[in-house]
Amino acid sequence: METAPAIFTGTVFVLFGSSLLLWTGHRVRHHEAVADGVHPRISAVVATLAGVSALALAAWCFAQV
Secondary structure, eight states: OOHHHHHHHHHHHHHHHHHHHHHHHHHHHTTOOSSTTSOHHHHHHHHHHHHHHHHHHHHHHHHTO
16 A cells, blocks of 8 residues: 555544544433434444444554555
8 A cells, every 4th residue: 555545544544433432422421312213322332333443444554554
């Protein structure tokens, strides 16, 4: 993988993953819905898994540099 695209992609994944985790944590802490029409625990778990997956992909992209 070329350096510039790997850095750009890794940065996008870091921004998305960390923002999603912060937003999910804020919503759960205030007992608000993470997703409308879905059980609160399930939506929180899915959002957390998506955020952690994005951060893992970012780590992989940065490892390719």
